Amino acid sequence: MPQSFMWLMGQRPECRKALRKTATSPARHGSGGVQHMKSDFQADPGVRLMMAYQGGDEAAFDELVQRYSGQVFALLTRFLGRRSDREDFVQEVFLRVVRARERYTPTARFSTWLYRIVFNLSVNETERKAGKGQVTMSSLVKDQEEGGGVDFEDEDAELPSDNLERLDVVQAVQAAIAALPEAQRMALVLAKYEELPYDEIGRVVGSSEKAVKSMVHRARENLRASLAAFMEEEQAS
Structure with missing residues (x-):
């Protein structure tokens, strides 16, 4: 700051x-x-x-x-x-x-x-921002190219890719994270990047510890699915 x-x-x-x-x-x-x-x-x-x-x-x-x-x-x-x-x-x-x-x-x-x-x-x-227009995966990738979107530096952990240094893949990872349902994305951020325990995350987001564990698990599964689809498209092109 x-x-x-x-x-x-x-x-x-x-x-x-x-x-x-x-x-x-x-x-x-x-x-x-x-x-x-x-x-x-x-x-x-x-x-x-x-x-x-x-x-x-x-x-x-x-x-x-x-x-x-x-x-x-x-x-x-x-x-x-x-x-x-x-x-x-x-x-x-x-x-x-x-x-x-x-x-x-x-x-x-x-x-x-x-x-x-x-x-x-x-x-x-x-x-408020969502009320102004629907957010799409392509628009999120465009945001990344213009310096916007969600800022993650090591999103590659536990994700299906062997070359995440490529710009297009990094952008896809960031876009996939940004496209997660809001609760999943924020729970994942607090767990992975702020390293908060699940009970504290529950206090932050207003959910039970069990619900937080489920949100983080679903977030990771959704990321894997999104990025697997992206890699298949890349290999086919």
Whole structure:
């Protein structure tokens, strides 16, 4: 993330308004307060920073941004692709953190809670974009040629190809991942690239651990099928 991120946050009117409001809000006490924080999560650095921010420490929010903005940026890139407005989405994620300040209660690692915000934002944006026109495999490949689409660097793991360095095959892999059903794609990203355990992925996407395992399995099967078909076409041409 660029060093100007915090400056950009301050320039957006809604960010300035939210930051001013929370800066003057009283510290919250009760079941979500530091004294009642669940012991399972009190060692998590993100939880401690968020609780400090909730208690009135404005510098803690800056540290949260510094610590997690890169992860948010990378995850948004995997979910939404190399879009020119990714920084706007990062800002929106942390604006939602600001808005959730008073009601935040640690029930998981901070990164899990934050990834849930990223997931919801990505789902909303995907649905909004899908409403503007049907996405096809050919259009996804075209997006890759123009620098868009989903950004994966090692999609070749466990996939049926012996020469995935070829540009057309790499594009096909990326397009196949982007064409996965939304829940499967996001579950696969969180499992393979963020290396989250299935129970944490379940908290992020709002599904059971069993359902997450099934989604990841189906995603891998769909990828194999898509790429096997692509390789057959390549060999026939």
